[in-house]
Structure formats: C-alpha cells, structure tokens
Amino acid sequence: xxxxxxxxxxxxxxxxxxxxxxxxxxxxxxxxxxxxxxxxxxxxxxxxxxxxxxxxxxxxxxxxxxxxxxxxxxxxxxxxxxxxxxxxxxxxxxxxxxxxxxxxxxxxxxxxxxxxxxxxxxxxxxxxxxxxxxxxxxxxxxxxxxxxxxxxxxxxxxxxxxxxxxxxxxxxxxxxxxxxxxxxxxxxxxxxxxxxxxxxxxxxxxxxxxxxxxxxxxxxxxxxxxxxxxxxxxxxxxxxxxxxxxxxxxxxxxxxxxxxxxxxxxxxxxxxxxxxxxxxxxxxxxxxxxxxxxxxxxxxxxxxxxxxxxxxxxxxxxxxxxxxxxxxxxxxxxxxxxxxxxxxxxxxxxxxxxxxxxxxxxxxxxxxxxxxxxxxxxxxxxxxxxxxxxxxxxxxxxxxxxxxxxxxxxxxxxxxxxxxxxxxxxxxxxxxxxxxxxxxxxxxxxxxxxxxxxxxxxxxxxxxxxxxxxxxxxxxxxxxxxxxxxxxxxxxxxxxxxxxxxxxxxxxxxxxxxxxxxxxxxxxxxxxxxxxxxxxxxxxxxxxxxxxxxxxxxxxxxxxxxxxxxxxxxxxxxxxxxxxxxxxxxxxxxxxxxxxxxxxxxxxxxxxxxxxxxxxxxxxxxxxxxxxxxxxxxxxxxxxxxxxxxxxxxxxxxxxxxxxxxxxxxxxxxxxxxxxxxxxxxxxxxxxxxxxxxxxxxxxxxxxxxxxxxxxxxxxxxxxxxxxxxxxxxxxxxxxxxxxxxxxxxxxxxxxxxxxxxxxxxxxxxxxxxxxxxxxxxxxxxxxxxxxxxxxxxxxxxxxxxxxxxxxxxxxxxxxxxxxxxxxxxxxxxxxxxxxxxxxxxxxxxxxx
Amino acid sequence: xxxxxxxxxxxxxxxxxxxxxxxxxxxxxxxxxxxxxxxxxxxxxxxxxxxxxxxxxxxxxxxxxxxxxxxxxxxxxxxxxxxxxxxxxxxxxxxxxxxxxxxxxxxxxxxxxxxx
Numbered sequence: 001x002x003x004x005x006x007x008x009x010x011x012x013x014x015x016x017x018x019x020x021x022x023x024x025x026x027x028x029x030x031x032x033x034x035x036x037x038x039x040x041x042x043x044x045x046x047x048x049x050x051x052x053x054x055x056x057x058x059x060x061x062x063x064x065x066x067x068x069x070x071x072x073x074x075x076x077x078x079x080x081x082x083x084x085x086x087x088x089x090x091x092x093x094x095x096x097x098x099x100x101x102x103x104x105x106x107x108x109x110x111x112x113x114x115x116x117x118x119x120x121x122x123x124x125x126x127x128x129x130x131x132x133x134x135x136x137x138x139x140x141x142x143x144x145x146x147x148x149x150x151x152x153x154x155x156x157x158x159x160x161x162x163x164x165x166x167x168x169x170x171x172x173x174x175x176x177x178x179x180x181x182x183x184x185x186x187x188x189x190x191x192x193x194x195x196x197x198x199x200x201x202x203x204x205x206x207x208x209x210x211x212x213x214x215x216x217x218x219x220x221x222x223x224x225x226x227x228x229x230x231x232x233x234x235x236x237x238x239x240x241x242x243x244x245x246x247x248x249x250x251x252x253x254x255x256x257x258x259x260x261x262x263x264x265x266x267x268x269x270x271x272x273x274x275x276x277x278x279x280x281x282x283x284x285x286x287x288x289x290x291x292x293x294x295x296x297x298x299x300x301x302x303x304x305x306x307x308x309x310x311x312x313x314x315x316x317x318x319x320x321x322x323x324x325x326x327x328x329x330x331x332x333x334x335x336x337x338x339x340x341x342x343x344x345x346x347x348x349x350x351x352x353x354x355x356x357x358x359x360x361x362x363x364x365x366x367x368x369x370x371x372x373x374x375x376x377x378x379x380x381x382x383x384x385x386x387x388x389x390x391x392x393x394x395x396x397x398x399x400x401x402x403x404x405x406x407x408x409x410x411x412x413x414x415x416x417x418x419x420x421x422x423x424x425x426x427x428x429x430x431x432x433x434x435x436x437x438x439x440x441x442x443x444x445x446x447x448x449x450x451x452x453x454x455x456x457x458x459x460x461x462x463x464x465x466x467x468x469x470x471x472x473x474x475x476x477x478x479x480x481x482x483x484x485x486x487x488x489x490x491x492x493x494x495x496x497x498x499x500x501x502x503x504x505x506x507x508x509x510x511x512x513x514x515x516x517x518x519x520x521x522x523x524x525x526x527x528x529x530x531x532x533x534x535x536x537x538x539x540x541x542x543x544x545x546x547x548x549x550x551x552x553x554x555x556x557x558x559x560x561x562x563x564x565x566x567x568x569x570x571x572x573x574x575x576x577x578x579x580x581x582x583x584x585x586x587x588x589x590x591x592x593x594x595x596x597x598x599x600x601x602x603x604x605x606x607x608x609x610x611x612x613x614x615x616x617x618x619x620x621x622x623x624x625x626x627x628x629x630x631x632x633x634x635x636x637x638x639x640x641x642x643x644x645x646x647x648x649x650x651x652x653x654x655x656x657x658x659x660x661x662x663x664x665x666x667x668x669x670x671x672x673x674x675x676x677x678x679x680x681x682x683x684x685x686x687x688x689x690x691x692x693x694x695x696x697x698x699x700x701x702x703x704x705x706x707x708x709x710x711x712x713x714x715x716x717x718x719x720x721x722x723x724x725x726x727x728x729x730x731x732x733x734x735x736x737x738x739x740x741x742x743x744x745x746x747x748x749x750x751x752x753x754x755x756x757x758x759x760x761x762x763x764x765x766x767x768x769x770x771x772x773x774x775x776x777x778x779x780x781x782x783x784x785x786x787x788x789x790x791x792x793x794x795x796x797x798x799x800x801x802x803x804x805x806x807x808x809x810x811x812x813x814x815x816x817x818x819x820x821x822x823x824x825x826x827x828x829x830x831x832x833x834x835x836x837x838x839x840x841x842x843x844x845x846x847x848x849x
Numbered sequence: 850x851x852x853x854x855x856x857x858x859x860x861x862x863x864x865x866x867x868x869x870x871x872x873x874x875x876x877x878x879x880x881x882x883x884x885x886x887x888x889x890x891x892x893x894x895x896x897x898x899x900x901x902x903x904x905x906x907x908x909x910x911x912x913x914x915x916x917x918x919x920x921x922x923x924x925x926x927x928x929x930x931x932x933x934x935x936x937x938x939x940x941x942x943x944x945x946x947x948x949x950x951x952x953x954x955x956x957x958x959x960x961x962x963x964x965x
Contacts, residue, residue: 488920519889521869523917524926547870553928555915561928565908612913811909812885813865815875817911819885821902836907 004031008093010083010249012036014547015280015296016109017044017065022304032308036070036077037103042133043067043077048293053136054167061718062133062662083110086253087213088273105275105307109300110246110265112281112291115241117152121214126221126236130161131243139238143168146235148220150174152211154181156725158240159328160205165238166329173232175224177241180207185335189352190375197331197378200357229755238640245282245289258284267316269303270278278305285319294427295320301430312340321391321427325376331357334380337390338363344595346372349401353378360404362386369395374404384466392423406466406471417473419539425470426456426463436470440478447471447753457625486748487525489517490678494673494748498533507538508546528552529748532635535671536743539791545804554633557809558795559615564822564833565616567606569595570632571622572668575642575660575680576603585625587617594602597831602677604630604637609831613810613819619796630792631669635749637676640664641689645682645699652682654699659728660688663697663827666732667739669792673746675713691719694752700724704731707740708766720756720763723771733782737770740781859960866890866961871912872926873901876965886952887912888961889936891923898954898963903927904947911949914945 007023009127015586038044045062053062069131070077078095085094086106093101114129116122126142128213129135130151143149149165151158154176165172174181180191181198195205201499210227217223220233250263256272258264262284269277270827273337279299281291289294298317305315325334341348345366352359358378364371373391376382376818382404388394389403419425421434431454439453447468451457485491492500497512506512509530513522522530531550534540540547554560571586586605590597595618596608610618619629632638642660646652679690680697689712690696695709710719723734746755759765768774799805811819823839825833860874871889876882885901889912901909906929914925918938924933924942933942939951953964 315965489918519918519921521916521918521923523919523924524915524931527915527917545868548867552915553910556913561910561913563906563908563929564907565929582906808867811870812875813871814861815878817875817878820883821909 004033005104006033006102007105009034009036009109010093011106011109011111011246011280011282012038012040012044012077012079013111013280014044014047014064014293015111015300016107018066018297019107019109019279019300019304020065020073020075022071024075026304026310029825030074032830034073034075035103036075037081037083037095038077038079039082040132040134043070043079043082047132050130050133050168050478051164054140054164057718064515072724081668082588083249086273086276088253088255088276088759091275093727096600097745103275105277106273107303107307107621108250108271108276108278108282109280110249110282112243112289113240113247114239115129117211117241117243117453119211119214119221122237122239124214125224127214128236130157130164133438137163139164139236140168142236143170143770146170146221148173149241150224150232150234151238153239154178154205154207155184155240156182156324156326157243159198160508161238161240162198166201166203168785173203173206173234174198175209175211175226175232176205176207177210178207181205182333182335182454185333186375186377187338187340187361189350190339190359190361190377192527193326193352193354193357193377194331194333197357198329201329201331203329206230216719231808239764243281243291245284247282250278250282258287258289260284260287260384262289265299265317266733267302267318268306268312269299269317270306277305277307285317288319290320290322292320292322292324294430297428298430321389321424323390325380325387329396331378332376332378334374336376336383336387337371337771340771341373341377343372345537349404351404351406353406360401362404363395364400368400371396371400371403372778376404384463388419388423389468390421394418417477418471424452425466426458428582429455429458431456433470436467437474439700440471440474445475458515470795482761484530487523489513489519489522489526490514491518494529494533496743497530501530501533502537506535507540509534509550510546522550524552525748528555528635529556531672536788537673539669539788548808556630557612557615558619558633558799559610562608562833565612565819566608566822566833567610567612568606568632569610569615569618569622570600570604570606570630571627572630572664573604573639574664574668575640575657575711577657577661578640582625582627585622585627589621592621593618594824594831596832597801600639602776606632606640609824609833611811611822613818614801616806616809620800623794623797623800628668629796633821634671635674636669637664637667637678638669639677640680641693642680643682644688645680649682652683652699653701654682654704656680656682656697656699659697659704659731663695663732663735666789669795670739670743670788672739672743674749674751676752692716693719697731703727706731706734709756711751711754712759713751717757718755722763722767734770735782737778738766740785741766741769744781773790851941855964857955857957857962857964860886860959860963861888861961863956863959863961865922866896868892872911873912873914874963875928885909886963887925888954889916889923889925891916891936894956895923896954896956896961897923898934899925899934899939901947902948903929903932904941904949905930905932921956 003719031320041353044064081094082096085095102609114131149170150173152175154174162172162174181194193387211224213225214222217233221235223231223233225231244749245262247263256264262280263271265278265283280296302315302317307309323336341363348363350361361375363373370393374386419433423433435454439450444450444453450471457467462582527550590607600606640660640663642656644658676694678695679688679693680690681690682699690698692712696719698705704726705724706722707719708722711717823834871887874886876884886898887901889897901911903910914928916925923936926933939949941947
C-alpha cells in the first residue's frame with residue numbers, strides 16, 4: 001500500500017537500524033519518509049561483538065550501516081541528538097536541539113542502559129559501565145592508568161566485560177551478588193564449573209558479595225567493602241549488573257509500562273499510545289523485556305509490517321526463546337529453555353567431566369518424551385541438536401542421556417530430515433527450515449546461495465553447521481548430488497583436478513577430459529578452471545593454440561570485456577609507481593585511440609573502449625615504451641597497492657613502495673582460482689589498506705607484519721594477522737607458501753577470504769602448514785612458486801611477436817570493417833558507450849575513428 | 850531478411866576457423882541486410898553458424914564465447930552474461946522465449962559456405 005507518510009524512529013541501535021532496513025525493503029516508494037533520532041555520535045553498530053573493539057576492531061568495523069547508505073535510502077538521521085518529549089496528541093517529538101518533528105508513526109527503539117547499583121561512591125572517576133562504544137573508549141583510557149580492575153556483575157555481560165579487562169592487561173576480578181555466576185542461564189553446578197574454568201584463566205571470582213561502599217584504597221585507587229566484612233582493592237570498577245529499559249520517554253508521555261519497566265506492547269508491537277510502537281530492549285511484552293538481539297529483530301519486522309500495512313497476517317511477536325550459546329573468556333557456554341528444571345515433574349540427566357571442565361545437563365519432561373532445557377559448559381557441540389529437540393518438541397528416543405554422553409554409541413545426531421519446516425535454524429535472522437527450502441525452490445543451490453537469499457548464518461554464525469546440513473540434506477533429497485564436482489564433465493573438485501594434472505603430468509584439456517572426464521567438449525565452467533590449473537602448474541603461455549578454447553573471453557583477448565563488447569586495457573604499474581615518461585605514453589595511447597581513461601582502485605590506469613582489432617596496436621605502443629600486461633583480465637595477481645613509505649613519509653618505518661614493487665614483480669602472472677590483491681603499508685597508519693587484501697603487509701619497526709585472506713568487495717573481510725616482525729626473506733617465504741597452498745587447494749572462483757572461512761582448522765591450521773611446515777611440503781610449495789616466477793612471460797609481448805595469435809584480434813575474418821554497433825557519445829570530455837535509445841536516435845553519436 | 854533466394858554462398862576459408870572456438874563473418878556486407886554471423890568449429894568437422902548478436906547483452910560478441918556441451922547439446926556461452934545458446938537451433942537454454950537465428954553451414958573444398 002503506497003501512502004505518503006513520515007515515520008520517526010527514536011534510537012539507532014541494532015534493532016532501530018534493522019527496523020529502518022525492513023521499512024526500506026518493504027516500502028513501495030520514498031513517499032514513506034524516515035527520520036531517525038540517534039543519541040550516540042555513531043550510527044548503529046554491532047553491540048553483540050562490542051568486545052572485539054579491544055581486539056583491534058574499529059568503530060567502522062563494528063558499524064552496521066553508513067551515512068551514505070542512509071542518504072541513498074533518503075533516511076534522515078540526527079546523530080548526537082536526544083528525544084526529550086513526545087506529544088502523542090499533536091503527534092510530535094521534541095529533541096534536545098529544540099527541534100519539533102511531526103510523525104505519522106513513531107517507533108521507540110531506545111534500548112536499555114546499564115544498571116548501576118546505588119552503592120555509595122559509585123559516581124567517582126574510573127567507575128564505569130560497559131554498554132556503548134563511548135564507554136569502551138573510557139574503559140580503555142581508564143585501564144591505561146590502572147593495574148587492577150573489578151567487574152561488578154557475574155552475568156553474561158559481566159563476564160564479557162571481564163574478558164575485556166583481562167585483554168587490556170589488568171589483574172581482573174568479578175564480583176557477583178548471587179552465590180553463582182550466570183544465575184539466569186546456568187544451574188548451580190554449571191556455574192561452579194564455569195567459575196573454575198574462568199579462575200584457571202586468571203580471573204578471580206567472588207560470589208555472594210554485596211558491595212556496601214567504594215572508598216579510597218591503600219594499595220590501589222579504591223577499596224570495595226563488602227557486607228560480610230571482606231574487601232577488595234582495585235583501580236577501576238566496571239558495573240555490569242544488568243540492564244534496564246530506557247522507558248522514561250514513554251513514561252513521560254503516559255504510555256503504559258510493564259511491571260518491571262519497559263514500554264508495554266501488544267503482539268503487533270503497538271504501545272498504548274496511538275500510532276506509537278516500541279521494539280527491542282525498551283519494549284515489554286507481557287511484562288517481559290527481551291535483552292537479546294534476535295527477538296528485537298523480530299519485533300522490528302513486525303512493527304515495519306504493521307506500519308506499512310504489508311503482510312500483517314504473519315506479523316506477530318508472540319515472545320521469543322531465550323536460549324543462548326556463546327564463548328565467555330574462551331569458555332563455551334550454552335543454555336536452553338528450562339535450564340533450571342522448574343517445570344513440574346521435570347527430570348534431569350547430568351554429565352560432568354572435572355578434569356576437562358565439562359558440564360552438561362539435559363532437563364526432560366516427566367514422561368521422558370520431550371526435552372525441556374539444557375545447560376552446557378565447556379563444550380557446546382550438542383547445542384544445535386538439543387535446541388532443535390526443545391524448540392520443535394521432537395520425541396526423545398530411549399536413553400536420552402546419549403544426547404550428551406561422550407562416545408555414546410549411536411548418538412542420535414539429529415538429522416536435518418527430522419526437523420519440521422517451522423524449525424528456526426537461524427535465530428538472529430529468524431530463518432526457518434521452510435525459508436531455506438523455499439530459497440532452494442527458487443534456485444539457490446549451495447550453502448552460499450542460501451546465505452545470500454535468506455541471510456541465514458550471517459548474524460552470529462552459530463548455526464552455520466546446522467544450515468549446511470539442512471541445505472545438503474534438502475539438495476540430496478531433490479536428487480541433486482551434493483558433491484564438489486565442478487560440472488557435468490568432471491566428477492572432481494578443483495583441488496582433485498589440480499592433483500590429477502600434477503601427478504599424471506597432464507598438459508592439455510583434451511588429455512584430462514579423455515583420461516578423467518566425460519563428454520566430448522567440456523563447458524564454460526570446466527574449461528577455464530582447467531585452463532587456470534594448467535597455467536598454475538605449467539605456466540605455459542595461455543594463448544598456446546591448445547589452450548585458446550579454454551579461456552574466458554578476457555583471457556583469450558588479454559583484456560577486460562565491457563558491456564558493449566569493447567575491451568579495457570590495463571598496463572601493469574608495479575606498486576603504483578610510474579615515471580612521467582610512461583605516464584605520458586599512456587596518455588598518448590589513450591588520446592590516439594580515443595579511449596576513456598580512469599584511475600583504478602589498485603593504483604593504475606584503465607583505458608576503456610578499445611575495439612578488439614585495436615588491442616594489438618595499443619599494446620605494441622605500450623610494450624615499446626617498456627610496459628607489460630597488468631593481468632587485469634586474469635584470475636591472477638592484480639596489483640600490490642602501496643603507500644609512499646619511509647622514503648618520503650614522515651611516519652613511514654619501511655620502504656613500502658620498494659617491497660610492493662618487488663612483490664608485484666615476483667607474483668605477476670601467477671594463475672590462481674580467483675584474482676589476488678596485495679597491499680603494503682609503510683607504517684601502522686595503514687594508508688594502503690592492506691588489511692582488506694588477500695595478502696596485506698604492514699611495516700613495523702622490526703620488519704613486516706603479514707595479514708592474509710582479507711577482502712573488500714561484496715563481502716568485506718578483515719585480513720587475519722598471520723605473523724609479525726618478519727624480515728624480507730621470511731615474509732616472501734610465507735607469502736610463497738600461503739599463495740601456493742591456496743592455488744592448490746581452493747575451489748574454482750574461491751577468493752582467499754572464502755577459502756580461509758572454509759578451511760578446516762582455519763587460521764591456526766594455515767599457520768601450522770606454512771610456519772611450522774606440519775605437512776612437510778613447505779619447501780615444495782616454495783620451489784613451485786620459484787618455477788612460476790622463473791617461467792613468467794608478458795602475454796602481450798608473446799602475442800605481439802606471434803602472427804598466428806594476432807589473427808584472432810579482428811571482428812570479422814572476411815572483412816576489414818569494424819563493428820558498427822559500437823558507438824560512443826561524449827560525456828565530461830571523454831567517450832562513453834551510447835545507450836540503446838541514443839543509438840536509435842543517432843544524435844550526437846560519434847563513431848569510432 | 851532479404852527477398853533473394855536462399856542458396857549456399859562462401860563466407861570464408863577453412864583456415865580462418867579456429868578449432869573448438871569461434872570466429873565472426875560479415876554477410877551481405879554494405880547492404881541493408883548486413884549481418885554478423887558467429888561460426889564455430891567443433892572437433893574436426895562439426896560446423897555451426899548463429900547470429901553474433903547477444904540479445905541479452907545487446908552486443909556483437911557471441912563468437913567470443915566458450916563453446917561446450919550441455920547434456921549432449923552443443924552450446925555457446927555468451928561472454929557477457931553467460932546465457933547458453935544451442936548452436937543447432939539458436940535456442941537460449943535459460944529462457945525459452947529467446948532464441949537467435951541459426952544457419953546451415955558446410956565446408957566445400959577449401960571454402961566455408963552458409964545457406965541464406
């Protein structure tokens with residue numbers, strides 16, 4: 001339904017932002033205007049992973065949205081602005097900047113605040129809370145002046161805060177009022193096991209402690225005195241004793257509130273005030289506030305549908321399951337449903353392994369047919385299965401204790417088939433098994449596709465394994481063989497083909513098809529894949545006549561095809577360093593052939609609009625000036641971006657340009673499963689953005705830090721810190737090994753980032769293989785790379801020197817004419833392809849010379 | 850198409866073809882019926898001729914696509930957006946409503962001939 005309306009959202013946390021995304025997705029036009037009032041200076045960020053801020057993530061890494069995206073959606077945001085009053089009669093909101101904003105619908109997403117118990121002395125400096133990015137900055141600042149830190153509160157957030165303090169190098173204590181840790185989620189025994197594990201890690205836990213006063217200390221800044229006469233000296237105190245809904249605005253506007261606070265809502269997330277909704281942690285359904293993000297997202301979806309009057313039949317928030325699984329201070333903890341066994345007649349099975357610090361309990365119904373709850377400490381591998389049993393009331397088999405016993409025979413691993421379609425697989429994005437199946441109905445045919453379509457497993461990622469088993473089971477059920485076969489011609493994965501080619505010394509596609517494939521021809525999937533493997537293994541000139549039919553058009557013509565069938569040309573500019581003479585040649589070539597010229601993100605120059613028959617002439621001139629192909633068309637090394645480094649920069653500590661040029665020249669031409677990008681930064685200011693590259697090198701005082709498997713693009717990924725303080729030689733050795741291992745083992749078209757995410761054992765495994773040489777073939781990888789380096793040739797140089805290859809660079813074999821469909825118009829002083837309409841009107845169209 | 854009678858006409862020589870790959874010829878050059886044709890040669894002697902115009906990408910590029918077999922049919926994959934066209938019928942395998950013109954083609958001595 002398309003109506004012009006104005007929605008005002010108070011609060012821009014994860015839930016408030018999710019609401020905006022939902023409205024943008026559902027609205028039919030920008031007639032539905034949105035204004036967001038955001039109290040913090042930062043737009044919505046990932047509060048769930050807030051502690052990663054101390055692990056080096058920046059505010060930008062944690063951001064869930066950008067100003068640009070809101071601008072594009074036409075969403076107005078007022079940051080650092082607080083709503084101070086709501087007039088539900090005139091339907092206006094007033095802000096602390098004295099703005100009055102009218103609304104048609106108002107959405108309260110004000111979230112919650114950290115509860116600070118009213119202990120005398122709690123308002124002193126270095127007594128902080130752990131809630132927002134700004135809090136974290138304060139904590140960091142305070143920690144830098146402290147040696148000992150105390151967290152008040154032994155719940156989930158408190159333990160996360162303790163983790164942060166420990167990572168900041170403080171001697172850390174947790175002070176809890178209750179007799180155990182995580183009393184909401186764990187039973188007493190579970191709390192005890194968790195406590196001993198945490199104490200093993202060096203965090204001291206004090207339970208049953210009621211703090212009475214915070215006063216000046218003797219050995220530290222403060223002393224906390226407890227009711228039982230004990231005391232504790234500390235330099236800083238973090239309060240994490242629970243959260244309270246921010247409901248004051250609602251109370252002032254006389255909205256109904258829950259018994260323990262929170263703006264009261266109904267199942268459609270409406271408050272008692274007309275056209276006012278509340279979602280997330282500030283809302284209370286049946287007197288209960290949901291302090292998790294997943295229920296908040298569900299509320300956001302429901303509110304958006306009701307406001308837009310779309311799909312309201314299915315838009316109801318009826319409460320949410322509060323089961324949770326997480327890692328606290330490195331200890332796995334899971335809590336499902338009725339963890340305390342409060343249901344009448346409930347029975348429990350308990351397994352405890354004290355030497356390893358593992359505790360597991362399941363709570364089942366009196367008739368032993370259904371699972372009611374569970375507690376897992378130290379090992380949560382059964383969490384997914386148990387959760388599905390509980391959520392879907394799946395009938396238990398005899399001896400349900402087998403569910404948690406290690407090494408039990410016939411452990412009833414819950415097959416994906418056993419789950420009903422309503423089973424929620426991803427609770428962050430509320431994706432059910434049914435949603436997953438319908439995405440497969442609509443054409444998704446891999447876990448990756450399903451993730452893209454449904455967002456499943458893209459929140460906390462905890463359901464990834466379950467998602468995979470559901471997808472695989474469903475595909476298998478459809479007769480789709482879930483295999484790594486690359487296509488109908490080869491029943492092998494790319495890695496297997498690589499080994500076959502290498503071991504059997506196969507040098508042609510035909511040879512491989514005959515010995516290991518089926519069908520007579522191959523296709524556009526297997527041909528380029530095999531072409532790339534042959535190039536990686538043997539490094540032959542890719543335009544050897546036997547290889548030509550294997551190449552994608554970009555590889556065949558050694559240029560990048562654009563939408564109109566013309567090509568773009570990118571000469572290599574190693575490290576982004578170029579002499580004025582070469583710059584002039586590029587300019588002259590572009591001028592002569594009337595090419596559109598643009599600087600690329602990889603610090604080089606792209607020349608667009610070259611007809612196929614112009615490519616050899618263009619390259620003859622570039623090569624004569626000493627330039628080489630930039631492989632912009634290949635699944636191979638693209639660029640090594642660099643900052644100017646210590647040669648010029650006041651802050652640089654190493655010669656980043658020199659290293660970048662060396663690396664680019666070393667790895668140029670290496671054929672890989674996908675393109676590879678590098679960058680080298682001359683200091684930790686990281687101007688070359690190396691952490692977003694497949695291989696990132698950052699100069700430090702003692703040498704180089706190496707990051708691997710980063711990615712920009714569609715799904716950005718920060719590179720993982722692989723090794724530090726490397727000298728030049730070791731740096732190159734590690735890069736040789738990482739790259740060659742990737743080339744050998746990755747799937748077709750798999751970037752290093754996805755390869756790493758799928759690598760069993762992940763970063764640690766890669767370190768073992770490369771640094772510790774656990775597979776014993778480190779030197780082999782290096783010598784293979786040496787071989788690739790030694791046999792490098794500039795493909796354009798080889799092509800220009802070969803009249804037979806040159807024959808391919810023409811549009812027609814029987815005419816000298818050129819393609820009349822290629823037409824350009826002028827834009828900002830350069831050419832651009834004419835649109836279809838422009839071609840028809842033939843006005844102002846410049847034909848290529 | 851033209852009013853003229855259909856007949857076999859030479860378009861290029863056998864050595865202009867590239868095995869398991871495509872080339873392009875211009876027919877009816879400099880007339881109103883000027884047309885670009887993609888010629889594919891598979892194996893030693895299987896020849897195919899289809900229009901060179903990619904109706905999805907709206908560009909004359911099909912001869913630069915990869916030829917292959919899909920379920921026993923010979924196809925070319927557009928280098929732009931990868932739709933497949935059956936080389937015998939011109940039918941797009943992803944979209945039933947789209948097909949491109951396909952022509953009869955043969956080798957006669959040293960000459961490649963098309964019928965139109």
